[in-house]
Amino acid sequence: MKTTHLLITSVAALICANPSFAQSYPERPVTWIVPFAAGGPTDGMARMVAAEVSKELKQPIVVENVGGAGGQIGAAKASNAKPDGYTFLVGHFGYMAAAPSLYKTMKYDPIKDFDAVFRFPDTPLVLLVGAGSKYKTVGEMIAFAKANPGKINFGNAGVGSSSHLVAELFAAKANIKIMQISYKGAGPALNDVMGGQVDAMFDQTNTALPQTKGDRIRALALTSSRTMPQFPNVPTISGTMPGLEASTWYGIYAPKGTPRAMIDTTYKAYQKVMQNKAFTDKMEQQGIFLLPEENYAPDAFQKFTQSEIGKWADVIKQAGIEPQ
Template sequence: MKHWITALTVAGAFALPMGAQAQDNYPSRAITWIVPFSAGGPTDAMARNVANRVAQELNQTILIENVGGAGGTIGAAKAAKSAPDGYTFLVGHIGYMAAAPSLYARLPYDPVKDFQAVFRFPDTPLVLLVGESSPHKSLPDLIAYGKQHPGKLNFSNAGVGSTSHLVAAMFASQAGIAITPVAYKGAGPALNDLMGNQVDAMFDQTNTALPQTKGGKVRALGLTSADRMAQYPDVPTMGEKAIPGFQVSTWYGLYAPKGTPNKVVQTLYQAWQKALADQAFTGKMAEQGIQLLPPEQYAPAAFQQFTADEGKRWAQVIKQAGITLQ
């Protein structure tokens, strides 16, 4: 299903970025961003937020096309096979652009070879949660229990191979404990069972977990960010309390099919740079616990290298945890 996202302001052709004018007034028609998940989830919400702002800078419509299934790999495969004409892009995600090559025996695309990175979105750290009535009052308490009772801690996640699954596996490995993953069809059901005390713990994104932590329905034990966050003033980082150097975030970004003209890539990137200069836009993201990055990390070349590096990083985690998908 496609949804229209249009510019909120109207301007003439002279408002188009210089790169767009050089590319035959690109974009001269609507652009499609493929989101490989159903509408309403965190990836879809992030994509719509960014697309709406970029559409304003391009002075053109951006279509969001939700193509769900197989952990995002179906939508990614469709984007990889799209014409590299600058009118179809993929909203990429840590799962199907970094972890998938090590999870699936046969993947119909290569995240690095079949795509050109356009720009990276801001990151979203995760937070380790337990239920309100959990006996585990701190991160060291939880780890100590895990060491004393191998496999007794049940960690819910949004599905096999999801970010919450992979980060829990990384956590268990670095903490030196054995946990039991419990997979759900999405983060919502996984969080509901945590609040209902059906499972012991869960990693969730800081922005989506915030309402539940503020409402006292869950308790936050540790953040995966490098530093403490204003939205979680009393919650330490994982590295601060238990696992030095532990840092990971859910990341997103825009990719074009390989072969897309560089002028097109630069036009989109320039539009994104202008959006990032809007403090009202970035301020709202920061308020939600979404972390802005150093300017150079958003750029196409840096994001392309980051994608390759993340693939190697998660290959090690997945191999060590023994996670496989058919």
Template sequence: MRFIKTVLCAFAAAAAVGAAQAQAYPTKPITWIVPFAAGGPTDALARSIAERVARELGQPIVIDNSAGAGGTIGAAKAARATPDGYTMLVGHMGYMGAAPALYKKLSYDPVKDFEPVFRFPDTPLVLMVRKEHPARNIEGLIDFARKSPDKLFISNAGVGSSSHLIAALVASAANVKVTLVPYKGAGPALVDVIGGQVDGIFDQTNTALPQITESKVRALAVTSKVRLPQLKDVPTLAETVLPGFEASTWYGIYAPRGTPKAVLDKVQQAYLKVMTDKAFTDKMSSQAIQMLPAEQYTGAALGKHTEAEVARWKAVAAKTNISLD
């Protein structure tokens, strides 16, 4: 009996210490691991949101660009981090949704090794081609691919990036052969489209819009369900060549499994407060970033979405034989 009381007292003391630490959190800078290169759409969106969340928490958020292997290196690094709330992962559809289906060996589990904290708004993609490409619309590009096999080169931000995965998905759905050219980041991939070294790219709206506005590339289609207000003249894939098609890049913040719930709640609350700032959300909307209903921003919603995406991509991989090994 004395032993049980001692153990209970120890647990109570530990709980009290944990609660006190969570209440004080954060007392030093927080690191967000972004598993892609600096300057790309994931990095840009993460920095924009991190700046605002940091203000609410009263501590800076430092971005750690741990790129490589389609984001899986950074994700694995985050999974191994101390679960104290000071290291978190900027999750992405590739390494937190598709990776379990696309890699035979993965050193982390997106569901079991992480605590979901909150979800970002979604970002559709735009299919753009170099200005001199003969295809004037998406139907023309599909026709070009069918008549000239092995001659359509589509760049992407790297193996496992959304620009890679969605390009592969579209090519499979349209039954065309496309050469996918991986780069070390979305920036150089887009530069080579503008320069004419490759034919096109699926790029996220927040980095694509300036290039389209300045007429450096030609936009042929968007991957969203409906047309985007900023690109009213650009059709969706669903209304043209792929009825029912819809795909966007989704993101979320994850913490290593075991991070105290009180800490997770505090970070989530800070983010939800940011998302009530109309000036900030209007700015994101102006970049064609798709705002979500408030209830979908929570950690619980992100957890359910992650599980659903892992299952979805396993089905896609089985159907299309997409593999990254």
């Protein structure tokens, strides 16, 4: 009886390990955990992609919003989910790369507890100033800051936000001192930039794009690796400061232990979505930055996540931001 049991177990294991076994996957709805409330940029991006990926998987993708603690509550829930291919995390720059250096304790590890599945297109940031600002170029701003240390202030969406950390990266690369003013969200910060109470801020391209079409704000430079047609005549910061590239990025992660065949099936569905020009054109029109296809793949995204953790750890340490 024991020999028979072992034989059955071994055969079952072989079947599960065989890639053909995953051909029927998924057989029921899949859940994507978004660690923020509904209606925000992470939620909006996730729902836009999920709607298309679900068509390719031929199963609904249920977006579950689990907000709190800057995304850490939802990420912790996803890390404890059964690794059966039916629960995924919508990851984000903040709680997957910056958080390990911003918090002394976390209930999940972005690398040890997750496997990357695929990366979304990026949302770079754009350096914004009010329409009446004296700064016409990044070079002019840097020159003033060098002559007047700490006299330029930057608004941001909160401590640890991309607008906060990218401003610190900018200051470090330019070797200047700036003053940061943290708000409860990007909206109030942007309003004060437009009103002239704050000198500048970095905002995501997709949220800043509608504002730049008005006459109250000007875009000085992009943090993307190349210029974007949605921001005509706006150069990249890397043209002035080589190596300064940054984005608010998103992607899908699976709880560690999820079968690779299921990860690959999910990624292949996403590949097909990204080959749909009507969909990618729609993303670009919203100020979202498309990447080379190889950047989206599981292994490349896993390496990118690891590199981002190190990159922002250096920025946070140099800025003197104490872990909470």
